[in-house]
Amino acid sequence: MDETCINEETIHEGKVTIKVPHFDKVSAKAPVFYNPVMELNRDISIAAITVFSQNADGISICDSFGGTGIRGIRYSKEIEKVQNVVITDLNPLAVQFAEKNIEDNGTENVNVYREDANLMLRRCRGKFDVVDIDPFGTPSPYIESAAAGLRAGGMICATATDTSALCGTYTEPCIRKYGSMPLKTDYCHENGIRILAGFMARTFAKYKKFIEVKFSHSTEHYMRIYATVGKGAKNTDESLKNLGYIAHCDKCLKRIVFNGLTPQIPEKCPECGGKLRVGGPLWCGTIINRDFTGSMIESLDELDLNKEAEVLKLFETCYSEAEAPIGYYDIHKVCKNLKISSPPLLDVLERIEDEGYFVSRTHFSPVGIKTDADISELKRIVLDVKDSVEGSG
Helix, strand or coil, X not given: CCCCEEEEEEEEECXXXXXXXXXXXXXXXXXXXXXXXHXXXXXXXXXXXXXXXXXXXXXXXXXXXXXXXXXXXXXXXXXXXXXXXXXXXXCHHHHHHHHHHHHHHCCCCEEEECCXXXXXXXXXXXXXXXXXXXXXXXXXXXXXXXXXXXXXXXXXXXXECCHHHHCCCXXXXXXXXXCCECCCCCCHHHHHHHHHHHHHHHHHHCCCEXXXXXXXXXXXXXXXXXXXXXXXXXXXXXXXXXXXXXXXXXXXXCEEEEECCCCCCCCECCCCCCEXXXXXXXXXXXXXXXXXXXXXXXXXXXXXXXXXXXXXXXXHHHHHHCCCCCCCEEHHHHHHHHCCCCCCHHHHHHHHHHCCCCEEEEXXXXXXXXXXXXXXXXXXXXXXXXXXXXXXX
16 A cells, blocks of 8 residues: 555545545545545536436446546446446556445445456447546547447546646647647637547547537536447548637637638638637537536436535536537636726626627636627627726716
8 A cells, every 4th residue: 555545534425435545645646546626527427427328228337447436336326227337447456445335335236347448448349338537637548449349329428637738738748649739728628628529539430430529518627528429430421520620819819710620721810910820620519518418407306416506507507608609708818908907797798698699608717708799899899898887987
């Protein structure tokens, strides 16, 4: 056992009680750990898989990075349609704790194996309805095996904690791991999810499979995608039309979406003549399905989640932005560009709606605006609201 391990502690989460080793710090260096920050992630996963399984007689789940076993055990106890769960982890201490926690919780339909996630997914090809990939870092080395193993009609749940790469702080790692150029912008977290979704779509396409993103979110230090899997060359080819690029102008904040893998992208911004930076390839299709999100909201009445209020708030915000255009505007960035102080956000949102544009808030940022108004129109509206507020003062 690692010398940083002080003792065991008992954790209560959802409908399970588990024992975990106590470490001074949660990190990849610890052989096994419990991360309380990820409880929300697990709560959301239970809602998503519950909705996914509604029309199934029973489902089989692979929890590819089991750790203490808490995720797989919760799936077993809290999702009605789960028939069996397979947990994998390479660390012997993790397997030891998972086995004990499975026994203590009476989840006889959960089994844990000391095995590499890729090997398990390849060996059990076609046996899982849901594959959950929740590593410490990037999921990219495991998406290929999930693509090969998941049958049509299944669901993949993938977490990425390497947000600094996906959001453009470190360009080279994003290119290396996801084959995509990131953009460090005010809407970089949405770009990050779209890069991950695009990578997943390209990987699944090798096996004549396509993904439909049902839900995604960026929370705390991670990004998470839930996508169902379909099969067939024709449908896969059609799905890949959702790949494209985003061109961004730092000078005026305009952004333009270009669909396709080889689009003609101008070097200069058509709005102000500034230089365009280009990010991608990335997913330009839906990243939040409105109907699926609505069903998750309804499912909360039947689920017993500790963080239900937090989950509901996230779901409701995502529901409102589900059909929004790609990207969002940070009101403070827009006002800085205009060299003014920010007027009240709610007043700006109301004025945009009054003028007939789509508008919503976004879970990606508390000061973000999703709208189909062009940047020039948005700036005009912000200035009008600013004048109105100052005039009434």
